[in-house]
Amino acid sequence: MAEAKEPNPEFTRKVVEAGGKTVNLCFQCGTCTGSCPSGRQTAFRVRKVVRRAQLGFEEDVLPSEDLWLCTTCFTCYERCPRGVEIVDIIMALRNMAVRKGYMAEAHRKVAKGICETGHLVTLRDEDKALRKKLGLQETPPTVFSHAEALEQMKKIAAVCGFDKLVASGGK
Amino acid sequence: MAKYAFFLGCIMPLRYPGIESSTREVMKSLGVELVDMQGASCCPAPGVMRSFDQTYWMTVAARNLAIAEKMGMDVLTICNGCFDTLFEVAHKLNHDPELRKKINKNLRDAAGMEYGGTVNVRHFVELLYRDVGLEAIRAKVKGGKNLKAAVHYGCHFLKPSNIKKIDDAERPHVFDDIVEAAGMTSLVYKDKGMCCGAGGGVRARTPDVALKMTKENLVNMTAAGAEVIVDCCPFCHLQYDVGEVQLKEFKIPVLHLSQLLGLAFGLEKDKLGLEVHQVKVNL
Numbered sequence: 001m002a003e004a005k006e007p008n009p010e011f012t013r014k015v016v017e018a019g020g021k022t023v024n025l026c027f028q029c030g031t032c033t034g035s036c037p038s039g040r041q042t043a044f045r046v047r048k049v050v051r052r053a054q055l056g057f058e059e060d061v062l063p064s065e066d067l068w069l070c071t072t073c074f075t076c077y078e079r080c081p082r083g084v085e086i087v088d089i090i091m092a093l094r095n096m097a098v099r100k101g102y103m104a105e106a107h108r109k110v111a112k113g114i115c116e117t118g119h120l121v122t123l124r125d126e127d128k129a130l131r132k133k134l135g136l137q138e139t140p141p142t143v144f145s146h147a148e149a150l151e152q153m154k155k156i157a158a159v160c161g162f163d164k165l166v167a168s169g170g171k
Numbered sequence: 172m173a174k175y176a177f178f179l180g181c182i183m184p185l186r187y188p189g190i191e192s193s194t195r196e197v198m199k200s201l202g203v204e205l206v207d208m209q210g211a212s213c214c215p216a217p218g219v220m221r222s223f224d225q226t227y228w229m230t231v232a233a234r235n236l237a238i239a240e241k242m243g244m245d246v247l248t249i250c251n252g253c254f255d256t257l258f259e260v261a262h263k264l265n266h267d268p269e270l271r272k273k274i275n276k277n278l279r280d281a282a283g284m285e286y287g288g289t290v291n292v293r294h295f296v297e298l299l300y301r302d303v304g305l306e307a308i309r310a311k312v313k314g315g316k317n318l319k320a321a322v323h324y325g326c327h328f329l330k331p332s333n334i335k336k337i338d339d340a341e342r343p344h345v346f347d348d349i350v351e352a353a354g355m356t357s358l359v360y361k362d363k364g365m366c367c368g369a370g371g372g373v374r375a376r377t378p379d380v381a382l383k384m385t386k387e388n389l390v391n392m393t394a395a396g397a398e399v400i401v402d403c404c405p406f407c408h409l410q411y412d413v414g415e416v417q418l419k420e421f422k423i424p425v426l427h428l429s430q431l432l433g434l435a436f437g438l439e440k441d442k443l444g445l446e447v448h449q450v451k452v453n454l
Binding site: 018019037040041070073074078094103106109110118119127130131136143145155157161165166 | 191223281441
């Protein structure tokens, strides 16, 4: 007979502290899974993610791909009869997962972009040309136009340790 | 004339600048003045940045809010993602002095800035409905075609509704009402209100999964006879516009509400920037 896993309340407490403060309210009705647009297309079951967080099954929940199939659409959050703030729990778990090195390269690239340029999308010559044609300022009046603003952004990343997190991939 | 700090974000100014020029023109004609936020950055995007580090996410958002605060204006955005980040962070920081103190320490150390907790964040659809009003919109419509429109609300315009308090998250009407005021017919379709698939970092990490959600929406819109998809978010806009080309079987043009209003108000078509759309717009 397979051994039953022991709950780990210490991990559950960490989830609560990281922002998943309503995790213990869940009674596993499955309204979330039934409402989930991503779960319609995949084997992702948001109810199970919440259950694993609730029981403190860190090794099941943090490495799981499921954690990253949530589009944060908030449909489950809206419909939950217990008021469980499910997206906040997912976010708390993701923050913990990336610090264990579970960071997809595609996401690391996005985060690297904001560290280096202050934006997620690049400014190409063709974008400038179209902006000019539309009567807009060629370079948007954002960090792209202000060197000191980009410096501030880089310092925020340093102060928060975000640049190091992204560079190391959490490992 | 009401004045707002206009938050540009990333996808609109860089990939669909026609949404920006349309927004500027449409708002001007409705008596809303938009003032640029010099040195603003990415909101930052709730999908990846909030998933990685909520303290960094809030600190960068607080910097953007502090820029608007210094201008003495509330923020206006035309993007659900930017709205989600800026509204939610403003909500947290405006109501929680302890958290504001913590985030302000980062902001001071890094940028010599501080956020005082006084800025409200507005989504342009909600502003059009509540402040400008349907009558003022109707008065600007120059005629043109009555198109069957599949309105896509996206997720973060209305939700989480406990803090956004704009409309019923299950059966909303404000966006449909504006589209109808612009002379279009807003369609009822299956699972209207479902996510486009792009959010939460899903488009970047598992684009095939995102595209399956997009396809389900497109099938439902097609079944209802949609002649145009109308969105209020450049990320949903990108997901549909690029997604249709990837899926090959759909050809429904995708317009941001600003562009639809631009058409209805009779703006010059070359101000709408439709030539960069992947799905040809011939309306």
